[in-house]
Amino acid sequence: MLPSNSNADAAPIRFEDALSELELILRDLEDGTASLEESLARYERGIALLRQCYGQLQGAEQKIRLLAGLGEDGLPDFRPFEHVASIDAARAPARKPTRPTKGPGVSQ
DSSP states (O other), rough: OOOGGGGGSOOOHOOOOHHHHHHHHHHHHTTTTTHHHHHHHHHHHHHHHHHHHHHHHHHHHHHHHHHHHHHHHHSSSOOOOOOOOOOHHHHHOOOEEEEEOOOOOOOO
16 A cells, blocks of 8 residues: 655656556555545545546647647647748838830830
8 A cells, every 4th residue: 555645746746657556546445444534545645646637638638639730629620821931921011013114126
């Protein structure tokens, strides 16, 4: 049985470590050999770990959606592609075109 550590609630632990600890807590609670106070403390620790795991999973899901281009509904997120080249955006405003002058030998 792992001792309950109140400092561990403050600092998040790795997802895999949290799952391992949750499995141990579940086994301890299913055994029924712990006192009522110890069982409640283990249960509280399990709930804290479970919330942390859910938060980490939600964060990972958001990253995947962002990288995969998925919306909240799970469908592809189609946005118009801004195809303006950065060089075009940096250019000075275009001047008005000048009228072509008639040169010798140019007929219209």
